[in-house]
Amino acid sequence: MAAKRPQPRFPEPDTEPFWEATKNHQLTYQTCNACGAVVFYPRSHCTSCGARDLDRKVSAGHGAVYTFSVIMQSRHPAFAELGPYAVAYVDLDEGFRIMTNVVGVNDPVNDITCGMRVKLVWQDQGDGDISLPMFEPA
Template structure:
């Protein structure tokens, strides 16, 4: 899956997250009270305050749930075999939509509760943003 849809910019909320992916970092935010904010935004979802700070995740998490997609008519995915989409709960307390990769048979080899580690999958094109996906550990 090296030809995935890329994020598009300008988009001020998510640019720093994706620059992090280029640097090999999975970035997330906290507000002044320490509440985790994810997906990235300019305001705290707890109280609307600004001044969020960026942090780098360990990239370790747990599969919250997943599905193996057998059919996707979207270019870039439609010719793939079955692949797994998942919500992964990162240890720092945020949940992201992602893929679980690196298993022979996604239907049999992925389980809810499984521990996973982020990796950044390179994409075609010199300026392409690598995509953060997860592999069981």
């Protein structure tokens, strides 16, 4: 059996609602009710004005690659069999940026470009576990 990717450890008050939502394949982000800023990654205060009054919203999962790098070799047991894989920053249309993987390409070195449109896909981690938000070409 393949090794699991490293997982978040709970309890984790700022990010636990985010990870719980991934079990329902919902990519959530926050918006500030005081100033309107979009906040990501999940936390208890607005990164723009410091207010603690944040709403949680569900992203439609459409965005564009901001930048990426291709990992050619990883010795971590969960990644050793992957071959080359892309770690990317993706800018979601709702206005936040997430570190993720771009999957669904034959050759991550040549098939991914900055600015290319991508859409959300989920990689389930097992029964009752969190799911990881990843992106593939749109």
